[in-house]
Amino acid sequence: MTAIDSYVRELDRRLHGPRRRKADMIVEVRDGLQDAAEAVRAGSPEVSDAEAERQAVEEFGSVPAVAPEFQSELAVVQAWRTAWVFAIALPLVMTVTTLMWRAGSTGVSPSPAYHDLAHATDVFLIAASVGFAVALLLLHLVARRAASPVALVRIVGVAAIGTVLTMMGSGLFLTMGAPTGGTSLWGALVGGLPTLPGYGLLLYLGVRCLRLTRTRGPGAGRPSRRPAPVPSA
Template sequence: MIDRYVAELDKALRGPRTVKADMLAEARDGLVDAAEAYEQCGLDRASAEQRAVADFGPVDVVAPDYQTELALTEGRRTALLICVVLTLQPVAWWLLMSFAGHGADARADTDYARIDDVVRWTGAGTIGMALAVAIATGPGVRYLGARRRLARAAGFFAFLVCAVFAVLGVLLTLHSPATGSLVGVTGLPMTALLLGVPLIGVAVAGRRCLAAS
């Protein structure tokens, strides 16, 4: 009875595997303890498990609270991933420009400098917003409440970040002085590697947020 109940609860939940596994293990342990207590009161094992499951509550009643916690965890992870990607990407870009021999004079080009400034300010603002989301889906829950729409907002935010920085990355590459000198190493292929691949990871995390919420 307990195994069947935990399996049904497992199917009803979507979210980070490790967190969900911990939740299910905790639920199972609680049910087993309750069943053992009922056995000590004189019930047979089957009746004890049935009573423990009944006390715990139907899956459709219990699952929403578990799902909210999973969604918030997914949202927090997505926000922190955005922070990491946008913090490391400028460093990788600077190393690339230095390798191409344009580390010091890259901003001499007016168009490149303007786009680079937009990227810097947009990146800083986005990191700040991502940190706010991480706090809202973490410690902020005690003040804002455990709400799945916070995770949904994190998911849409992740897609917006991908769209904005994909466009900025292409513009930065097209106006980069390194694009013409080392086309085989830099240019759009390298942009896809340095920025596109991490943004795909952010997009996947955003989709998981929406699925969990």
Template sequence: MNAIDGYLGDLDARLHGPSSAKTDLLTEARDGLTDAAEAYRAGGFDEAEAERRAVADFGPADLIARDYQAELGLRRDIRVLWELIVGVPLLILGWDFARGFGDWSRLGAPPSWYHRAIGAADTLAALSPVVAVAGLLAARLLSRRATGPVAARAVSWSLAGAVGLNLLAVATYGGATGFLEPARLIVSVPCAVLSATWILFSMRLTVAARSWRTTA
């Protein structure tokens, strides 16, 4: 195994994340190392020495892996943010549409505290994609002005906030409705489907956000 392949193998073993994104980063690294080695060969060094010098110039694998890992995390977080930005508003609109298929008159009028709780949940649900959009804007700005780890950290916190707000909204919806009358969640088939879909979607977002933290 030559010096470049050995270095890339070490780098690959240190990285965790989507395979396509890892492949892109490693391909960029290989191209840079190959170009540097060719320059050294043109300067009169033999192939082995040229590759060794190219690897040395590129930097220690542990330091490069740290920056690459931050980039992988940034890409993963941005993808999850987009899922939340699109998914949560669609679920809100879907639930409002599904309400029209239920016979709410048989359930009776809810108390005033329930309206306040649902209003609070609506606000939390609406804020979730807003925070996600702020995270994307932060990613764009910080990627130009700061190092990879700094931008990744900012987006990571935005993702945690957006996912947390969505989870709190779902918990408030379900908790208030379950306490008052669970039948309201399944007053019609569309309502039951939307309730289950929102819960599963929220779980998926949470797992996607946490899975990166456990591999970082």
């Protein structure tokens, strides 16, 4: 295994995040190192291929030194995707639940407490959707300039987890107290089983944002010395 192969393999092992973006990073690093090694050989023909690769790797920087920078970029991409999904999904959830409510309405007026909870849930979904849309804008505008976007990524992760848990709790209470005939907690849980895959996916996105900002080994978690790229879907 050559010096470049060994370096790229160790970097690949250290990085975690969206697979496509990570694969692109690894390819870019390998190509850059190979170009650097070729430049060394062109400037010093007497240098062996192995020595040229060793010099290229040494100039690029050790894996513990550069991995946090790439990990930061992967975390930003994950946060961008998470914010994008929530900004789109929350209005859809509110629209679908409203249509289901109207379709199943029997003309029975809900209690004031039930009405207030339903209204608060709608307001929360609207506010959360706007918040994630703002997060998308911040990830575009701030990530390039910030010394480290880790804090912003964590905010998106915490907001995603909090939003999902709030939606699940509100859904349970609304189901249990439905004016057309409430149900027990167990009945509400069983009735909500079809929604678990969707909630699970949203919760996973939030947890993943937090995991990708976690310190991993020596040198991980340091502020990035270069601005993160503007992520794309």
